[in-house]
Amino acid sequence: MNTTKVYNMQIARHRQEDPLNLQSLPLVSPPRDGWPAVAAALRGDARRRSLGRYAAGALAAAAVVTLALGLYLRGPGHDAAPAEGHLAGEGPASQTMLAPADVAGTTTESGTQDSLDAMIALSQQLEGRLRTIRADVGSLPSSAVVYQVELEDLVVQVDEELSRQADSLPLWNQRVALLLDLERLYANSLRREYHRMASL
Amino acid sequence: MAQSPFDIELDEITLAQARRGQESACERIFRAYQQPAYSVAYRICHCRETAQEITQEAFITAFRKIRQFRGDAPFWGWLRRVVVNHAISTLRRSPRDDAMEFQDWHATTAGEQEQLGLAMDLETALGELDAGDRAVVWLHDVEGYGHQEIAELFGMTESFSKTRLSRARSRLRLLLEGAGHGAGLNPEVAAADVSL
Numbered sequence: 001m002n003t004t005k006v007y008n009m010q011i012a013r014h015r016q017e018d019p020l021n022l023q024s025l026p027l028v029s030p031p032r033d034g035w036p037a038v039a040a041a042l043r044g045d046a047r048r049r050s051l052g053r054y055a056a057g058a059l060a061a062a063a064v065v066t067l068a069l070g071l072y073l074r075g076p077g078h079d080a081a082p083a084e085g086h087l088a089g090e091g092p093a094s095q096t097m098l099a100p101a102d103v104a105g106t107t108t109e110s111g112t113q114d115s116l117d118a119m120i121a122l123s124q125q126l127e128g129r130l131r132t133i134r135a136d137v138g139s140l141p142s143s144a145v146v147y148q149v150e151l152e153d154l155v156v157q158v159d160e161e162l163s164r165q166a167d168s169l170p171l172w173n174q175r176v177a178l179l180l181d182l183e184r185l186y187a188n189s190l191r192r193e194y195h196r197m198a199s200l
Numbered sequence: 201m202a203q204s205p206f207d208i209e210l211d212e213i214t215l216a217q218a219r220r221g222q223e224s225a226c227e228r229i230f231r232a233y234q235q236p237a238y239s240v241a242y243r244i245c246h247c248r249e250t251a252q253e254i255t256q257e258a259f260i261t262a263f264r265k266i267r268q269f270r271g272d273a274p275f276w277g278w279l280r281r282v283v284v285n286h287a288i289s290t291l292r293r294s295p296r297d298d299a300m301e302f303q304d305w306h307a308t309t310a311g312e313q314e315q316l317g318l319a320m321d322l323e324t325a326l327g328e329l330d331a332g333d334r335a336v337v338w339l340h341d342v343e344g345y346g347h348q349e350i351a352e353l354f355g356m357t358e359s360f361s362k363t364r365l366s367r368a369r370s371r372l373r374l375l376l377e378g379a380g381h382g383a384g385l386n387p388e389v390a391a392a393d394v395s396l
Contacts, residue, residue: 018341020372022326025319025342027205030238031248034256035230039223041260046221 112169119172126179133186144189151182204343205236206276215275219266226263233276234259237283243338244287246327254290258283284339288353291331325375329368336361337368 140148158175165171210229217225237258242251262282269278326334332354339345339353340361350361 017344019369020322020337020341020376022322022338022341023203024315025322025326027235027239028242028251029235030252030255032252034234034238034252034259035227037256038230038259038263039227041256042221042223042226042263045264 116167116169116172119169119176123172123176123179126176126183130179130183130186133183137186137190140186140189141192144185147185148182151178151185154178155182204276204280205239206233206280206343207274208232208236208276210275215266215269215271218263219269229263229279230259233279237279240280240283240338240343241287243326243342244284244331244335245291246331246334250290251287254286255283258286261286280343284343284353288335291335321376322372325372328375329371333364333368333371336364337372340365 139145155175155178158171158178162168162171162175210232214225214228218229234255238251238255241254241258242248245251245254258279262279265282269275326338329337336350336354339350340347345353347358347361347365351358354360
């Protein structure tokens with residue numbers, strides 16, 4: 001009796017939800033197998049992703065090598081100022097010089113993450129290099145201090161941004177560029193100081 | 201609530217493999233859901249070729265976005281939404297229609313033949329509906345969508361869905377009465393096993 005009631009209730013509910021009993025219509029079969037087309041599209045995606053990773057890796061490697069070359073060529077060891085031992089390529093500054101081979105070793109072909117890792121590594125190496133130069137050289141001439149303070153303020157601002165977006169490649173790029181500018185400021189100041197001393 | 205033909209369980213391992221982009225897992229998912237996906241696409245657009253395109257595009261989209269599936273609801277519901285979204289946007293762009301072909305529908309016994317006749321009339325009546333009405337009545341009565349969900353899909357209000365549903369049902373009843381049936385298929389008869 002109860003079973004009949006439940007059954008009747010189910011029929012009533014079914015009639016309310018689907019009064020024309022459309023659910024009784026059979027599933028329709030597709031005219032042909034759609035998987036080959038779907039698989040081809042997915043394989044195309046995979047190929048594009050792979051190419052994209054390769055291109056990003058190659059670009060990252062090129063960018064880092066260019067930066068490293070720039071560093072190498074602008075470094076105190078390559079300035080025409082061999083007055084002090086450190087600047088002549090014998091001191092700690094030259095020992096921390098970035099060689100292209102070292103930098104290339106930090107890059108791989110795995111895209112943005114690798115570019116980011118490479119930029120962070122370069123930033124750390126530049127920090128170390130600047131520490132060494134500061135320790136060797138001491139204070140900058142007053143004419144350069146204004147620029148030094150300005151550049152260091154900018155580095156602090158970028159660091160604040162990085163504390164919010166630690167994985168931002170543009171921010172790391174900016175940081176590296178600022179550190180390179182600082183390094184150049186030291187190199188130019190030292191060169192001027194050398195010429196001044198040589199003229200005495 | 202109506203049970204959707206999409207309501208097929210998917211094991212976690214296959215889902216995890218598909219998330220990692222494993223092609224064999226994607227194929228298993230495709231094979232499992234191809235027919236309900238094609239069916240709902242066909243019911244909405246009523247064109248076999250367009251339904252085939254919708255199904256393929258929907259699966260490609262689903263596999264590309266499968267990492268976005270959070271797992272807080274059944275996978276089939278998420279996949280069905282992708283298919284229905286594709287079908288509705290295709291319907292908006294180019295409503296097309298073709299007649300249902302019944303050459304694959306077979307019945308051997310007298311009971312099955314009666315059901316086959318009812319189903320054919322219902323299918324033909326569905327084909328007579330306005331594309332929007334057909335989509336609404338199918339999504340509501342078969343897939344179990346609520347009026348609010350249908351309204352969102354079409355970018356309209358709930359009253360749009362209610363009006364369309366009422367109109368579609370009335371029209372279907374009229375068409376079925378014209379074909380010699382009262383109020384569509386009898387659920388008791390329809391519950392029996394048939395091979396159409």
